[in-house]
Amino acid sequence: MATAVETLGKLERRITISFPLTDVRTEVEKRLKVQARTAKAPGFRPGKVPLKMVAAQYGYQIESEVLNDKVGRAFNDAANENNLRVAGFPNIVPKEEAAEGQLAFDATFEVYPEVAIGDLTAVEIETVQAEVSEAEIDKTIDILRKQRVHFHTKGEAGEHGDGGEAIAANGDRVTVDFVGSIDGVEFPGGKAEGYAFVLGEGRMLPEFEAATLGLKVGEAKTFPLSFPEDYHGKDVAGKTASFTITLQKLEWAHLPEVDAEFAKSLGVADGDLAKMREDIKVNLQREVAGRVKARNKEAVMDALIKVAELEVPKTLIAQDSERLAEMTRQDMAQRGMNVKDVPFPAELFAEKAERRVRLGLILSQLVGDNKLQATPEQVKAQIEDFAQSYEDPREVLKYYYSDRRRLGEIEALVLEENVVTYVLGLSKVTTKAVAFDELMGSNAQA
Structure with a gap:
């Protein structure tokens, strides 16, 4: 049985549900007998384990299942009887005071709200629109070309040319060795060999890229580099380091021509x-x-x-x-x-x-x-x-x-x-x- 619905707030409600303790015990005994048909224990054949031993092994679990089933069913029945649209799951706790021979629980829960939608004809909404022009197609083709870029040694003649003078410039891929120190002491992560990046992409700090520009293969440069206060490496954030870089390899970027072969590479x-x-x-x-x-x-x-x-x-x-x-x-x-x-x-x-x-x-x-x-x-x-x-x-x-x-x-x-x-x-x-x-x-x- 369930008490009348208590209103605790705008959406919060409470129902007290109760049922006879004998109903629980009867159901537990019934399920224990079913469990006993297949229960196993050392020294007993399957299905021949004494009921007391089955109860000792499975009693708590079965009693919990019975309580959950009965409380859940009683709550659902009460919610249906009162035409309640329950939002989410109820919080169900045992009630300390209960009539003799009864088990009682308080179920606190929320109900779905009333939704009042105002006058939509008075609502002002700004939508957007956009067009795809030839310029956007050209930009996309440029992006697709960059995705298919090939790098060649700068200064060496090849089927696509030599890339110009063999000095590091924006757009070139450089491979460098570098070592950094603060107050004369090398720091973790401040040293690398054969490290490659493309100048102008912003992958490195501006001071690092600026120092690399104009270098030829084999040349080295030492320069100061100030790490930003919000740099991800906390040990060096906000500090100034001395770096020495050596250019080991220099390559220029060759973008594919927009021709039939390029179109074929895109599936045409x-x-x-x-x-x-x-x-x-x-x-x-x-x-x-x-x-x-x-x-x-x-x-x-x-x-x-x-x-x-x-x-x-x-x-x-x-x-x-x-x-x-x-x-x-x-x-x-x-x-x-x-x-x-x-x-x-x-x-x-x-x-x-x-x-x-x-x-x-x-x-x-x-x-x-x-x-x-x-x-x-x-x-x-x-x-x-x-x-x-x-x-x-x-x-x-x-x-x-x-x-x-x-x-x-x-x-x-x-x-x-x-x-x-x-x-x-x-x-x-x-x-x-x-x-x-x-x-x-x-x-x-x-």
Whole structure:
């Protein structure tokens, strides 16, 4: 049986549930007899172990299982009888005072809030748009060329030339030996042999690169280098060291020509340059469309958070914080980082979790009120859109439809897009053109 629901706060509730102790004992005995049929113990054949020995071995575990089952069932029954939408899991503790022959527990929990969404027609939302011009295609081709760069010894004649005068310049790859010291003492990490880097990429500190510029192979230079206060090496941060570098190898960068062979290397079988540019344009437009969609979705989600009023269950925030912490741990581990002993306090993720939970409640309300659920046709269309960028689209379809969890991710994505379309259709929308570089440099996520 359960008492009436007590209201402890805006969302917090409490129910006291109780049941006869004899019910627990009867169920425990029943389960012990079942366990005894297969129980094993030294000196006894399976199924012939005395019930007292079975009880000694399994009694505590079985009693815990029975209590958990009965308390859980009683709580669920009470929640259903009172039409309560329980958020998260209840905190159930034994009640010290109980009627004779009864077991009693207090279940404290939160309920889902009422979500009040304001007038969407009064909401102002700024969306973005961006275009892919010939300049962006040219920039992308330059990037693709740099990804396929070849280095040749500078000053030596070859099929592509000699690279000019054999002195170190920006864009060259240099291989150096260096040794650094502070107050005449070498420090850990301040010495290397055969260390290669490309001048001008900013991989080394500016003073180090500046000292390398103009050197010829075999030449050495000694120079002072001041480490920044926020340098990652704490032992040398903020200190000035004396470095000596010796240039051992000098290579110039040869970028491939934009010709048929270059186009073929990008997957254009016949080497047609016009076709190559069109393929690049299509890929850039797909990327731009994705970034624009993400930025506009974030704008809609921000607007919904401002226009909706609701209390967010602390239980759900705590659960999502823990989920985000574990996801972060797994992600870092997959990247090869040793996170075995690294703490991931859930509190660090509370702000992000609160936003996620809040948005989830708002979206759920909007979807239910306005029938914005994802249809099978929309889900299939979304998967087919994803599949366009893969060599075998059929394998992509199979990948999603063979796993209900993966399919659920697509359904959630379509549902969000339905909400975005619905909100933009009602609100006051202005559109701002953004530069390609600005858009591609953003990582908007709702």
